[in-house]
Amino acid sequence: MPEIYSARARKARRPTAMSHSSQSPQKKEAESSSSPHELEHRHVDQYSLVMKREHEGRNPFSAYSPKPRHVRFETQSDREHVILALRRHPITNLPWILIALVMSLAPLLLQLIPVANIIPARVEVVIVIGWYLLIVGYILESFLSWFFNVNIITDERIVDIDFHSLISKRISSAKIDNIEDVSGETVGFLRSILNFGTVVVQTAGETKEFEFIDVPHPDRIVQLLNELILEEEREKLEGRVN
Amino acid sequence: MPNDQFFNSFFALITNPAEVQNAFWVGFKILVLLAFLLYIFFAVIVVRQVHLMSKTFVTSAEPLLKLLAYTHLLFAFGILFFAYVIL
Numbered sequence: 001m002p003e004i005y006s007a008r009a010r011k012a013r014r015p016t017a018m019s020h021s022s023q024s025p026q027k028k029e030a031e032s033s034s035s036p037h038e039l040e041h042r043h044v045d046q047y048s049l050v051m052k053r054e055h056e057g058r059n060p061f062s063a064y065s066p067k068p069r070h071v072r073f074e075t076q077s078d079r080e081h082v083i084l085a086l087r088r089h090p091i092t093n094l095p096w097i098l099i100a101l102v103m104s105l106a107p108l109l110l111q112l113i114p115v116a117n118i119i120p121a122r123v124e125v126v127i128v129i130g131w132y133l134l135i136v137g138y139i140l141e142s143f144l145s146w147f148f149n150v151n152i153i154t155d156e157r158i159v160d161i162d163f164h165s166l167i168s169k170r171i172s173s174a175k176i177d178n179i180e181d182v183s184g185e186t187v188g189f190l191r192s193i194l195n196f197g198t199v200v201v202q203t204a205g206e207t208k209e210f211e212f213i214d215v216p217h218p219d220r221i222v223q224l225l226n227e228l229i230l231e232e233e234r235e236k237l238e239g240r241v242n
Numbered sequence: 243m244p245n246d247q248f249f250n251s252f253f254a255l256i257t258n259p260a261e262v263q264n265a266f267w268v269g270f271k272i273l274v275l276l277a278f279l280l281y282i283f284f285a286v287i288v289v290r291q292v293h294l295m296s297k298t299f300v301t302s303a304e305p306l307l308k309l310l311a312y313t314h315l316l317f318a319f320g321i322l323f324f325a326y327v328i329l
């Protein structure tokens with residue numbers, strides 16, 4: 001019997017209580033699994049230099065969330081772990097924030113229009129409240145659009161969740177094995193200063209191209225994807241199955 | 243004739259400025275209430291969408307987002323009621 005299947009080997013591989021407490025739940029789960037194949041499954045920190053340096057993402061509103069704790073998605077399988085959850089850089093929200101600010105100042109202009117004087121006060125109150133409600137709706141919709149447009153990298157695949165409008169969503173994914181080319185670009189002054197850009201992933205799957213638009217640290221993402229591709233190849237060579 | 247009576251009363255209505263003004267504000271009130279009803283429809287879609295997206299992408303922010311969406315819906319109802327009372 002190979003060493004990896006024996007109970008002794010399993011026990012030897014199990015970390016001590018002290019080291020256990022400092023590890024992430026994903027790592028614990030990977031190491032405490034009973035199946036031989038799962039025993040062979042390595043935690044991302046073991047093969048990725050990028051993830052080794054990153055701390056667990058705890059902020060659900062973060063645009064760059066490595067090894068996020070409470071993140072799951074609809075089509076995630078039980079043995080699949082989310083490595084990185086990405087959104088557009090927060091600065092990309094600036095246009096709608098500015099629009100909302102300008103819109104919120106508009107009722108002040110009402111005082112400057114002479115026609116406004118003939119409007120009864122009660123009507124004016126309703127118009128102003130309705131206007132601010134409209135702004136709140138616009139802010140909420142813009143925020144939700146940013147929040148739910150997510151790119152997810154797991155140890156098995158990349159997932160793109162698009163939330164185009166209130167009534168349309170699109171989820172596409174590609175296995176890491178199917179990735180053919182990964183490139184990242186940071187174009188423009190603001191992107192260079194704040195270090196965000198677009199990562200383009202060419203795949204052999206049904207969706208030919210994945211674009212992680214305006215995501216933070218595109219260089220790290222490219223490096224991570226390359227590390228994941230290498231790990232997948234290593235798994236194949238070593239006969240490890242996930 | 244009934245037609246003559248109708249035209250006479252209609253003519254009297256449109257030539258009386260107070261009546262015209264009254265009719266205008268009634269029409270305005272109906273339009274405003276309709277607009278707020280449409281807004282409630284939008285707020286319901288937002289709630290529905292937050293539920294749907296929270297199933298698609300699960301995070302710890304889910305309760306907060308649902309609270310936001312429901313508060314927004316509640317405000318939309320509140321303002322419809324407020325407009326109905328005040329106008």
